[in-house]
Amino acid sequence: MAITLSHTQRHFLGIVLLMASVGLVAAGCAPALPPSKPLNELTAEEALGRQIFVNRCARCHYANTDSGLHGPGLFGLFRRKYLHNGAPANNERVTDVIERGRGMMPAMGDAMDDEQLGALLAYLHTL
Numbered sequence: 841m842a843i844t845l846s847h848t849q850r851h852f853l854g855i856v857l858l859m860a861s862v863g864l865v866a867a868g869c870a871p872a873l874p875p876s877k878p879l880n881e882l883t884a885e886e887a888l889g890r891q892i893f894v895n896r897c898a899r900c901h902y903a904n905t906d907s908g909l910h911g912p913g914l915f916g917l918f919r920r921k922y923l924h925n926g927a928p929a930n931n932e933r934v935t936d937v938i939e940r941g942r943g944m945m946p947a948m949g950d951a952m953d954d955e956q957l958g959a960l961l962a963y964l965h966t967l
């Protein structure tokens with residue numbers, strides 16, 4: 841038996857389907873990320889990186905939200921495909937920003953040795 845819908849019902853169904861697909865597209869653009877690695881599970885290296893972050897970066901960046909402070913929030917930094925400027929979110933690009941700075945962000949290459957930079961990156965990967 842075929843289901844017959846009145847003109848109004850068909851119209852209504854169309855709107856519902858349209859809204860559902862718009863919703864799917866919107867959700868696809870900003871998939872919710874699972875939470876960051878809990879602080880009490882950080883390795884020694886990641887914990888050192890967090891110290892560096894707190895001392896050098898936290899005044900301008902939140903680690904646990906997307907919301908901006910002076911710079912963009914870094915929550916999920918490496919779990920996204922791209923940085924805010926469209927560059928791929930990988931160690932190379934992030935190191936570049938840290939060492940050379942960008943826009944209003946000061947260059948910090950001289951302020952950190954390789955071990956500190958490595959620890960900082962390890963921590964940023966937990967966000």
Ligand code: HEC
Nearest residue numbers: 896897900910911912923924925934937942943944945946
């Ligand atoms: C004085 C404020 C300030 C400090 C300190 C600072 N940043 Fe930034 N940061 C910024 C600003 C502003 C931007 C945006 C730059 C732009 O694209 O114009 C930025 C951008 C970034 C980006 C790129 C984010 C994206 O998605 O494009 C990363 C990664 C980053 N900062 C990491 C760090 C780390 C790690 C530290 C600590 C070593 C740090 N920042 C310290 C202000 C700061």
